[in-house]
Amino acid sequence: EVQLVESGGGLVQPGGSLRLSCAASGFTFVSYWMTWVRQAPGKGLEWVANINHDGSGKFYVDSVKGRFTISRDNAKNSLYLQINSLRVDDTAVYYCARGGEAFAECQHWGQGTLVTVSS
Amino acid sequence: QTVVTQEPSLTVSPGGTVTLTCASSTGAVTSGYHPNWFQQKPGQAPRALIYSTSNKHSWTPARFSGSLLGGKAALTLSGVQPEDEADYYCLLYYGGDWVFGGGTKLTVL
Numbered sequence: 001e002v003q004l005v006e007s008g009g010g011l012v013q014p015g016g017s018l019r020l021s022c023a024a025s026g027f028t029f030v031s032y033w034m035t036w037v038r039q040a041p042g043k044g045l046e047w048v049a050n051i052n053h054d055g056s057g058k059f060y061v062d063s064v065k066g067r068f069t070i071s072r073d074n075a076k077n078s079l080y081l082q083i084n085s086l087r088v089d090d091t092a093v094y095y096c097a098r099g100g101e102a103f104a105e106c107q108h109w110g111q112g113t114l115v116t117v118s119s
Numbered sequence: 120q121t122v123v124t125q126e127p128s129l130t131v132s133p134g135g136t137v138t139l140t141c142a143s144s145t146g147a148v149t150s151g152y153h154p155n156w157f158q159q160k161p162g163q164a165p166r167a168l169i170y171s172t173s174n175k176h177s178w179t180p181a182r183f184s185g186s187l188l189g190g191k192a193a194l195t196l197s198g199v200q201p202e203d204e205a206d207y208y209c210l211l212y213y214g215g216d217w218v219f220g221g222g223t224k225l226t227v228l
Contacts, residue, residue, distance in 0.1 A: 037165075037219075044222040045157070045165060045208050059216045062120065095164060103153035104170035105210055105217055111164050 002026045002108040004096045009113030016086050020113060022079040022096030029077040030054070033099035035106055036070060036081050038092035038115075046092070049081070050099070086117045121145060123211050125220035130228055131199045139223045140191040141209030147190035148211065154192035155210040156185055158203075159222075165208065169194060201227050 008020040022034070035050040049060045049070040058070050069082040079096055093112040100107035122144040131137040141154060148154065156169040167176055169185035172192065182198045192209055204227040209220040 035217075044206075045159075045210075045219045047210065047217045047219055050217070061216060061218075100167075100170065100176075102171050102174065103155075103212060104167070104174070104176070105153070105155050105212070106157070106165070107167050107170070107176065109164040109166070 002098060004098060004108060004110030006094065006096050006110045006113035009094065009115045011116045011118065012086055013119050014086060014088060014117055016117070017082070017084045018086065018115060020081040020083065020094055020096075020115070022110060024077045024079065024096075024098065027098070029072075030074040033105075034070075034072060034079045035097045035099065036079075037095045037097055037106060037109075038090075039095070039112075040089070040092045043092075048094070050105075051079070083115070086115075088117050091115060091117045121213060121218050123209065123218045123220040125207075125209060125223045127221070128224045128226065130226045131196070133199060133201055133227055135199050136195065136197045137199060137225065138188070139194045139196075139207055139209075139225070140188065141193070141211065141220050142191045143211055145213075148187060148192045150187065151212075152192070153212040154185065154187075156183075156192075156194045157208045157210065159206045159208065160204075168207075196225075199227055203227055 036048040095112045096110040097106035098108040124142045157165040159165040173185040
């Protein structure tokens with residue numbers, strides 16, 4: 001069974017940093033693209049970033065370029081999102097998702113971790 | 120900035136049929152946008168339904184189908200069940216990154 005468990009969320013002041021983690025199990029982690037998606041309270045889904053199998057390819061939504069960094073450690077079956085220069089509008093539940101075959105983006109999802117940016 | 124547009128809300132009767140659409144500000148949606156569709160119920164993580172326009176996941180109920188319709192991606196629910204009441208999101212591919220639509224709130228009434 002595919003399992004994705006996010007951690008690292010919390011309350012942080014504007015301008016601060018956080019590192020989100022996603023522990024993967026139940027599948028061969030190195031074989032799949034991985035993605036971060038966020039959802040602000042009461043709002044829709046926003047695709048944030050994804051990373052290819054070996055970490056050599058990364059894509060980001062324009063609004064986070066230069067502030068967010070996606071990475072992975074295939075030896076630890078883990079996905080990460082380093083978030084710097086946090087803003088109030090970064091407040092959201094951050095989901096980790098696994099891709100599938102044939103452009104099946106976000107085939108499996110974790111339960112999310114809440115990031116709250118407030119002074 | 121690319122915008123993906125969905126109907127904000129739709130209402131359907133139990134047993135009825137409804138089609139949700141997904142449009143791109145860049146022009147007609149084609150198979151090259153690899154449309155994906157997701158369902159999200161309150162308090163839950165999203166669940167994938169459709170990928171690459173019309174392909175179903177192993178868990179996707181048969182009453183859900185995906186297609187291209189009039190320059191848009193479309194998700195059709197046939198024989199709607201009360202448990203289909205949820206938010207539905209499309210996701211389109213733009214040659215590297217992806218963009219979600221704003222979502223459609225489907226009410227079964």
